[in-house]
Amino acid sequence: MHKNRIQCPDLLGKVISAQEAANFITKGMVIGTSGFTKAADSKAVLQALADRTLNENLAITLLSGASLGHDIDGHLAENNILAKRMPFQSDPVLRKHINSGEVLFIDQHLSETAELIDNKHLPEIDIAIVEVAKINEDGSLVLTTSVGNSATFIARAKKVILEVNLSIPTSIQGIHDIYYLQEHPIRTAIPITESHTRIGTDFVPLDISKVIGVVFTDLPDSPALVALPDEKTKAIAKHLIDFLQNEVKAGRLSKNLLPLQAGIGKIANAILEGFIESDFSDLTMYSEVLQDSTFDLIDAGKVSFASASSITVSAECYERIFNNFDFYRDKILLRPQAISNAAEVIRRLGVIAINTAIDCDIYGNVNSTHLCGSKIMNGIGGSGDFARNAYLSIFVTPSISKEDRISHIVPMVAHVDHSEHDVDIIVTEHGLADLRGLAPTERAIEIIENCSHPIYKPHLKDYFQRACENGGQTPHLLKEAFDWYIQYMETGSMQALVEIEA
Amino acid sequence: MHKNRIQCPDLLGKVISAQEAANFITKGMVIGTSGFTKAADSKAVLQALADRTLNENLAITLLSGASLGHDIDGHLAENNILAKRMPFQSDPVLRKHINSGEVLFIDQHLSETAELIDNKHLPEIDIAIVEVAKINEDGSLVLTTSVGNSATFIARAKKVILEVNLSIPTSIQGIHDIYYLQEHPIRTAIPITESHTRIGTDFVPLDISKVIGVVFTDLPDSPALVALPDEKTKAIAKHLIDFLQNEVKAGRLSKNLLPLQAGIGKIANAILEGFIESDFSDLTMYSEVLQDSTFDLIDAGKVSFASASSITVSAECYERIFNNFDFYRDKILLRPQAISNAAEVIRRLGVIAINTAIDCDIYGNVNSTHLCGSKIMNGIGGSGDFARNAYLSIFVTPSISKEDRISHIVPMVAHVDHSEHDVDIIVTEHGLADLRGLAPTERAIEIIENCSHPIYKPHLKDYFQRACENGGQTPHLLKEAFDWYIQYMETGSMQALVEIEA
Numbered sequence A, B: 001m002h003k004n005r006i007q008c009p010d011l012l013g014k015v016i017s018a019q020e021a022a023n024f025i026t027k028g029m030v031i032g033t034s035g036f037t038k039a040a041d042s043k044a045v046l047q048a049l050a051d052r053t054l055n056e057n058l059a060i061t062l063l064s065g066a067s068l069g070h071d072i073d074g075h076l077a078e079n080n081i082l083a084k085r086m087p088f089q090s091d092p093v094l095r096k097h098i099n100s101g102e103v104l105f106i107d108q109h110l111s112e113t114a115e116l117i118d119n120k121h122l123p124e125i126d127i128a129i130v131e132v133a134k135i136n137e138d139g140s141l142v143l144t145t146s147v148g149n150s151a152t153f154i155a156r157a158k159k160v161i162l163e164v165n166l167s168i169p170t171s172i173q174g175i176h177d178i179y180y181l182q183e184h185p186i187r188t189a190i191p192i193t194e195s196h197t198r199i200g201t202d203f204v205p206l207d208i209s210k211v212i213g214v215v216f217t218d219l220p221d222s223p224a225l226v227a228l229p230d231e232k233t234k235a236i237a238k239h240l241i242d243f244l245q246n247e248v249k250a251g252r253l254s255k256n257l258l259p260l261q262a263g264i265g266k267i268a269n270a271i272l273e274g275f276i277e278s279d280f281s282d283l284t285m286y287s288e289v290l291q292d293s294t295f296d297l298i299d300a301g302k303v304s305f306a307s308a309s310s311i312t313v314s315a316e317c318y319e320r321i322f323n324n325f326d327f328y329r330d331k332i333l334l335r336p337q338a339i340s341n342a343a344e345v346i347r348r349l350g351v352i353a354i355n356t357a358i359d360c361d362i363y364g365n366v367n368s369t370h371l372c373g374s375k376i377m378n379g380i381g382g383s384g385d386f387a388r389n390a391y392l393s394i395f396v397t398p399s400i401s402k403e404d405r406i407s408h409i410v411p412m413v414a415h416v417d418h419s420e421h422d423v424d425i426i427v428t429e430h431g432l433a434d435l436r437g438l439a440p441t442e443r444a445i446e447i448i449e450n451c452s453h454p455i456y457k458p459h460l461k462d463y464f465q466r467a468c469e470n471g472g473q474t475p476h477l478l479k480e481a482f483d484w485y486i487q488y489m490e491t492g493s494m495q496a497l498v499e500i501e502a
């Protein structure tokens, strides 16, 4: 019965099947589950829940750290189990259900969910379902590949279900740093001053009387889909690294820069790979997710320490990490997302934040979440936590996609996640726009000239020039500001507009 | 020669006229001036500069704390002296010059300007012009009615001009708390844990070798225009206070709430006056500006301590404060704006932030800066610093204005300063929308039902319902999202649209 995994005698008798555990979940409940960018999600209980007969219309509210793996969000949505979902998702099936209005999605800054629970600004959590590697003798818990909101869910939920994952080596103990924000009005500073500062415990305390079931699993995390660097991402990486090298030359940064954050997504990962070839050394990361690129940079001797809330890597990298865990153990730390994404720490450390935009406009307002203003892609995730508080807030995006049918630089974004105030640098494969110290009309010239694709550039210039004729701090032509999106929705291409106009 | 005002012997010989001081300012210079929401601005040197002959085309870049008084921004703009202005302004004449494209305006989060200077992300400051009450024997400075960015300007500028204001009693010494953010990567926490925590000195250190002139003035600050509470602001205050009283009943807040912030503007001030009649007691403020309402609340025994970056009050209140300074002295503190508006402190203290919106949309995205998407009003000021990090982020606005020609609730705002993620509560005279824990489509119903004006409500409902037919997380009809603004610009009223549609 895996006594090395359940060292707390009182909990040995709580072992049940996933199906039995899932049966505790009843109509309208609020569930908090582990799982952050596919790492350490519930692999048994939520799956069993999804497998329960249809038509129960359970209408649960599901909170997580961030996105879940194993298509579980999709299964839950398809089986009509979700009423509300927060704070992040990236499942194509769930996305469809959200955009059709069947599931309500609350898109939150990832730093804030735990705060909102603590402040009782969200409904009370009925059951927490949390993956663990091990239960210590006193009932305290060793987490697995992410922390996310798990510590808060465990502390605040009325009842707790634990999923002991046998595929995670118990040697993982030690890489977590569990810390709780104190309550208002007696909160003190989060005492992190460097990426590696330890401020908490390597376990999550547990009131064992809340445990209603312990379930075993042995499924590994869903592997991350890693895109190899291609011409576009290599060009973006080059522009960015040239820029940072110039900052070093200008004396604004030293050779080890400041702690890096890199957002989720194929592009950010591919760009980080570019740092392997750079002159920088002794780099650190204060980020949200550790992707393959982080471990490649550690292996290359470029990154000396990386702090985040989860490890989300390919199957190959996953093997490499756990086969060489003693090598990586003292170079990484996983924190609650309220800490990995804390405004106060990001600003204090001076993080250099690199996130991917869905698109951005000529003034540097960035959309990270919506397609054509209405349909959600994933969610804001931690992009706002980092972009607002970073020492440098960088957004990367290809200049075009779907061949050339979409321009990622548009006259006006139809959804704003990050306003011009929070965006310092925009990079596409064509170049880099350095927006520091520029007024909106100067920003427009810099962005259009350096970042837009040649086939869209004349049309962006034309829009900007005609808008300027009407004046304003941020000149716009409201009658045509969204024409590019409208054309795309009607014809499948923004090019159509360009051709008509030409 | 006012030896009690200039106690540093080396600086006695530096006394010059305002005109002589202004002559130090040459083409293309970057100037940093004291002044925050009209308090402690340069009253002699910048005025003398504005009076210099026209056609010199000085093209200076002017940084301040926030807005300046004495119409100085307008005079400088009219006399063609400004090329660039940051981080805030509220002058009607300068506004015209910005919107016509003659002056470039960089609209910044007020917390960030000092950071950007420290990080060298802005050009170096040639001359700092700072109002002081007194120069101590060692050259250190006692500031007057605001701190703003003055301490940073003094520390970073190549040269310094001081304006000793004889109208400010030297007894003001003691209400300032000067603290500098440390540089990356060795920064530690800002050690404030309560509104009244003192962390610095009551003077600004000065390298006296940088001083190129000391000028005397005796002009008081421009008085704030205080609007008395009217039917609308009384109704808004009532909705807000009822809401907070319910939060106390629900056990989420105690009777002294959490520290309050109230934005600039007539509405916020009038609303705070409403707290005088409330049941709350022992309130504190951690804000940006102390307006008349703060002192009225102190007098009424409702507020026990108020921290901010400036005192901006009516002439009557100004007199009252300085005639009773011993009473107020230990109840107020003025901090650099990098500290009064620091994300880390606002989140740690759990500030309840009350700011005014120009308008907001049915999903709760807020515009604080632009009229109809292009023309700037004032600037984002500290609204983003507070809204993002607050325990509760509240925006107030009248439901309509210009009789009924403008609806302040619109289908889609044409400029986003605060996205739905950063807005918890919206209040108009018609009611309060509590958006906590709601998805966008739920937010829309709450906002339209509770906040919109009856003449616009059916049309907002109609837009929302038709948008929902197309689906999406945030349903919009891009072809008509801005029609209300377009109608207003073309006909002078949004009502025109409503009538046409009806």
Ligand SMILES: CC(C)(COP(=O)(O)OP(=O)(O)OC[C@H]1O[C@@H](n2cnc3c(N)ncnc32)[C@H](O)[C@@H]1OP(=O)(O)O)[C@@H](O)C(=O)NCCC(=O)NCCS
Pocket (backbone or CB within 6 Å): A262, A263, A264, A265, A266, A267, A268, A288, A289, A355, A356, A357, A358, A359, A368, A369, A371, A372, A377, A378, A379, A380, A381, A382, A383, A401, A402, A406, A488
């Ligand atoms: C922005 C984000 C979706 C980019 O991720 P990515 O893996 O680089 O990009 P993806 O390929 O998954 O998605 C972009 C897709 O949207 C499409 N797209 C972009 N703009 C579009 C538009 N206006 N209309 C329709 N589709 C559009 C792209 O063409 C691309 O589709 P494709 O893959 O079929 O070519 C992702 O980074 C994200 O969700 N960010 C928000 C959260 C975040 O930034 N967190 C940071 C802290 S971890």
Ligand SMILES: CC(C)(COP(=O)(O)OP(=O)(O)OC[C@H]1O[C@@H](n2cnc3c(N)ncnc32)[C@H](O)[C@@H]1OP(=O)(O)O)[C@@H](O)C(=O)NCCC(=O)NCCS
Pocket (backbone or CB within 6 Å): B262, B263, B264, B265, B266, B267, B268, B288, B289, B355, B356, B357, B358, B359, B368, B369, B371, B372, B377, B378, B379, B380, B381, B382, B383, B401, B402, B406, B488
């Ligand atoms: C938003 C803000 C301008 C409101 O200030 P206020 O004193 O309450 O309002 P004002 O009367 O000065 O300005 C609003 C004007 O814009 C007009 N207006 C609003 N929406 C408009 C629109 N869509 N088109 C044209 N005019 C519009 C109003 O009718 C009003 O004009 P009026 O005075 O002629 O009736 C002010 O609070 C501000 O600048 N905020 C940004 C900075 C900030 O919030 N700082 C907070 C920390 S201190």
